[in-house]
Amino acid sequence: MTPEEFLQHVAHATEREDLEEFERLGHYFEQGGAQGHPFEPDIHLHGQNPDDPQEANVAASAANAWARGYRLSQFRKRMRAGYTGPVLVSEGDSWFQYPWLLRDTIDNLMEPFAINSLGAAGDTLSNMLAMAEYREAIAEHSADVFLFSASGNDVLGGGDLATLLHRYQRGMELGDILRHDKVEATLARIEQGYMTVIREALAVRGSLRVFFHGYDRAVPRRNGKWLGKPMGELGIPSGMQALIAGHLIDLLNQRLHRVANRFPGRAHHVDCRGRVGTSVGSWYDELHPRNPGYARVAALFEAQIRQSEEIAPPRPVPPMPFELDNGEPVTALDRALERMEAPEEAIIDNLDSAIIGAPRGTHLTAADLQILDDYQELLREANLPDKDRRLRARRHMVPEDDERAFERILGRSNLFPVNFLSRGAAKAQAVAKIQLFVRGGIPVGSGSGFLVGPGLMLTNNHVLSSRQAASRAKAIFNYQDDDSFQPMPTQTFDITGDVFFTSDRHALDFTFVSVRMDNDRGETLDPFGSFTLIEESGKAVKGEPVSIVQHPRGDRKSIALRDSTIVGVKGDFIYYSTDTEPGSSGAPVLNDQWLPVALHHRSVPHPDKPGVWIANRGIRISQIFRALREAAAAGDQDALEVLRLLGADEGDGAAVPSTRPLRPREDMFIPTLDSSLPVDGTVGVSEAAFAVDRWDGVAGYDPDFLSETIALPLPEGRRNVREVNGRPDLPYKHFSVVMHEGRKLAMLTACNTDGTRLKRLRRSGSWRLDPRLPQAAQIDNEAYRHNDYDRGHLVRRVAPMWGSEDDARFAMADTFHYTVCAPQHARLNQGIWLELEDYILDWAEENAAKVSIFTGPLFRADDPVYRGLVQVPADYWKVAVAETPAGLRAVGYLHTQKNLIPTVDEAFGDYRTHRVPIHVLAELSGLDLSAVQGFDVAGGGFEAMAAPREVRGPEDIGL
The missing domain is CATH 2.40.10.10 (Trypsin-like serine proteases)
Known part of the structure; x- marks a missing residue:
């Protein structure tokens, strides 16, 4: 059976929850593969060459997929059979998942508990942080306990034990051999990673209990790949090697015990030292216990879990009858399968x-x-x-x-x-790790990819070869260390396959694929930029x-x-x-x-x-x-869309x-020059302006949209308003923009939103100048290139997208005009301000309500000048007026630090959003907001005296 066929069978068995099939598939594994990572199984598939590193990588992926699917099937069947005990989620390396050959810690714990196991042999702490699968699993299953095992591969993953040690010289003691600066830096990185994992897990479920361990004292072997060989090459006597390995394990456990003390009663360090044994016979290899040792480690975990939760053993419940899924088997798993025969990569x-x-x-x-x-x-x-x-x-x-x-x-x-x-x-920010999955959410293999246009990524066909494979893959950005060598917070985005154009791997071997522009955490792709092709x-x-x-x-x-x-x-x-x-x-x-x-x-x-x-x-x-052009000429719609997104x-x-x-x-350096030299084919972010007649018959903001007339707010005497054809506003589909004549930015946007008719279409569009204004009266892309400023939509893209699909697309395109945005620092545009806009739209949709939303910057004389082009506003305001069963309700918001946090001097620091009385916004902006002040929910309450209330979540929006 080929690796591809093996993984197809694994996916099929997972879908059917066929434990007998998993047992049969397990017999394809044999002992003796070449280990690619220290905490990785010594395993290969029957018929493979055990000495080939490439085939060892294939075996490791196949073994992890098999174990993940087997355990997932066991978990699902047990939960459906009426399990009433505590629900556990586990994440870890080969101490938590050593497929088939050994009965590891989780294998033992799955007898008393129902465990959703996410572990993968050979995994690293940094990769667990990047994927953060445990967050979703904890939330999905309302987990009571989270088990965690990591850090071994982070220390030894590159075979780098030797970097922690000095070469042995006669007379050295243990403390002389250690490179204390390197050891401390490694432990600090691990501690920071554990702290992040625990905080994220507890943030998902406050009642959670977290249990983690730091291994037992390993026993080096002569020429052992991970311990004995590197220490032997440094001349360290065999009698000292066990002392050094044990001392490093002690230091790790001490550091993890300190981590647990920072979360009293919620995080628990399970000290496994002494549970496996000090004889070589107690260990399967240099780093993994034999079955009795794993059983003793599992017993220690179980005792501490029951003690902390005071959980009685679950009552036996008779299994409930259920039917197997006899549907069609899954086809074309994805490129993760074909990766098993991918072209080689090498030093x-x-x-x-x-x-x-x-x-x-x-x-x-x-x-x-x-x-x-x-x-x-x-x-x-x-x-x-x-x-x-x-x-x-x-x-x-x-x-x-x-x-x-x-x-x-x-x-x-x-x-x-x-x-x-x-x-x-x-x-380099535009380069991402592409994580591949097979059916059932089982990770298997990865590749690299890079953004080349808005929501468009380029990678190999042998990484992603089909839309189906793409729809089960994710792009992970910022999976790297910061300047302090600490893991950066990663951001993960779905690869959608909505746009997909590929070339066979045996031809040009490339794939263009679409990536969702935002994720479930409100983060966007915009800060990562893209490469120009x-x-x-x-x-x-x-x-x-x-x-x-x-x-x-x-x-x-x-x-x-x-x-x-x-x-x-x-x-x-x-x-x-x-x-x-x-x-x-x-x-x-x-x-x-x-x-x-x-x-x-x-x-x-x-x-x-x-x-x-x-x-x-x-x-x-x-x-x-060339391949794109040929396909586009033949009418391929994906090729045409890729060319459009590339700006070609x-x-x-x-x-x-x-x-x-x-x-x-x-x-x-160029002795002969022709008169017809090619020029740079790049195209900027801006696209050609629409024709002026695009807005013939478009009314813009409708003051009679709600049950009472709400006039367009303007400054007294239309001061600083740039009029266009006698109007104070530029009308767009379902919204209007009032431009400031001197600042070249919008002083006000006014949008009508119908929550009963919203169309949440996939984000698309390129930024354009408005042809109704001279170019010199607008701030274009020069203010946004190569910096931390976002083109901050003053009208949220989704807000005017209602009515027919054509109307929604028309409105979305209108929001991508430079007149509708302002330079907003990424920490403003992608933080609570973005969330606030989403809260308002979600509220309108959930309550089937109409809302008129007014937004604008506060122009101040001391706003910083950027590139000699624009004064960047530090403060922004918003007023939402909603139709409710009790009549109109209006709420004012201010996103600022200068007005409310006067001790902060830096222009762009810790932004916060506050609810404030609308009369305060009128005073600050100079706009006539009297039409909405009568509906202000602040009324005579706490906000009437201008006391701010911070917006922290949906419960604070006030509608």
Whole structure:
């Protein structure tokens, strides 16, 4: 049975909750696989080569999927059979999930308890934090107890025990061998991770009890991969090795005991030291107990759980009858299955000219031989035939202020502008880990991907090959360490497959796929930016360095920075020597201008050394565009949509001549220049303006929308109002904008929202200037590029999206005008202000109510000037007027720190939103809000004296 077939059977068995099938499938596992992680099973599938690291990775994924599905089926059946005891959720590494060969901790605990097990052998604490599956499981099952096991792979995952130790010298004691600074940094990182997990779990369910452990004192073995071998290579005597391993375990347990003390009565450290034993015979390998040891660890967990909760053993309940699902089996699991035969990723061996003409080993496939032939042909070439042409194309692709760019491309200079690093760090935010799942929510495998347009990601076909696979995948951003080497809070977004365009893995091996623009926590994709894809050729020149931002082995984001060069360009592919590992597939290959030159997809094998890799290969961006153009010309709607999201026109992609003069010293490096040089094919965030007649017959804000007339609020004498065709407002579909003549931003937006007819369409749209105003009277994209400012919608995108679907799409497009936004710091736009707008819309929809919403900035003389373009407002106000059974109700809100927190000096700090009386907003804004003041819920209550009330959740919106 192939790995793909095995996983199909696992998915089918999970769907049917067929425990007998799981038992049968378990017999395909055998002992003796090559371990890829320290806390990972020594296991492989029957028929696989146990010494092949690639096949060991396949076996690890298959084993985790099998165990996850088996336990999920057991949990579901037990809950349906009337289980009345405490519900447990578990997350952890191989001490909590060691598939088939050993009866681990959770296997033992599943006898007395119902446990939804999320563990995965070989998992890391950082990955558990990134996925945070435990939050959803705790909430879904109203869990009473959360079991947690982690940190082993975070310490030893790279085989890096040696980095914590000094080389042994005669006379050293234990304390002399430890590198105390490295040990402390490692323990601090683990402690921070545990604190985050516990806080998140308790935030989901306040009555939860959390139990975690820190392993027993492991016993090193001679040449043991994770303990004995690294210590032996440092010359540490065997008699000291057990002392060192035990001391490190003691330090970890002491740190975790301290973590538990910070959550008294809620978090519990289960001290497993001494439960397994000190003899080699008590341990299955260097890091895993034998079955009796696991049973003793589980008994300790059970005793502490029952003691803390004072839970009596559950009463036996006769099983309830149920029917198996006899429907059709699941088809085409997703690319996680095909990943089992994915092209190899590898650390690249030193390039050796001897490989030219070397004998070919029998380990090479036909595809490998073709790739190797292409690569060796490039090595034979002294220069690329089209090098001069490619150099000419590059001249317009370098920053204006980087005069030495061409010298570096030709290998004559290593000098860089210092912003090279900051620009790279900003671009790297657009790279995400793609987590793959099979049916039943079982994670299996991962890849890399990167945003290339609004809600559009590029990755490999062998990562995501179908809409079905895409619909079960997620994009995880910020899965990386911060400047203090602490894990950053991750943000996870659904990959939807609404837009999906792919090329077969044996052809160009790329996939464009849509990503949901926001997630369930109110976070948006906007802060992560995107890479610009340039269609024309010439972005890569032989000998030029390239970098790859990637998630190797599905781990935290890494970068291979300028440590390799382009070997050559041949056909659809670029060859280079950057290091990669499994999980790097789908990463961008970047030149020194941080432009993607290729999509990474596989490695080049050594001709006669199995498991040795001599280069990497990526798919050229220009060839990806070629495939898109061909499909679009044939009428493929997904290809057309991808081109639109990329900002590419629908023509044939022909280059436009450039008349730009040479930059200083460019002529030194380009001896022959043609008069028709291609230009940069990039398109900014802005799209062409609509025609002026778009709004013929559009009335804008309707003052008679509610049961009583609410006039458009304006300043006295229309002071500072920029009139258009005699009107004080710009009318859009279901809303209006009143522009400030001097500040070039909206002073007021007024929107009618019908909660009975809302259409929540998928987010789409590009920002545009309004043709009814001169361009100089609007703030365009220059104020938002390469900074922390969001284009903050003053009219929430969904608010005017009601009526027919055509009306809703018309209104959504209208909200993407620069007149309808203002530069809002990300912490403002994506925090409680966004949540407040959602609360109001949710309230209107749930109560089938009509609401008129007025929003605007507070313009102050001391607002900071940004880039000489715009004064950025620090404060924003909002008034919601709602139709209720008791009549109209109006509530005023102020998002500020200057007006309400006068001790804070920094312009953009800890923003908060408060409810305030509407008469206060009228005074601050200078607008006539008298039409709504009579309906103000503040009335004579606590707000009447201008005392603010902070908005913390839906219960505070006041409607």
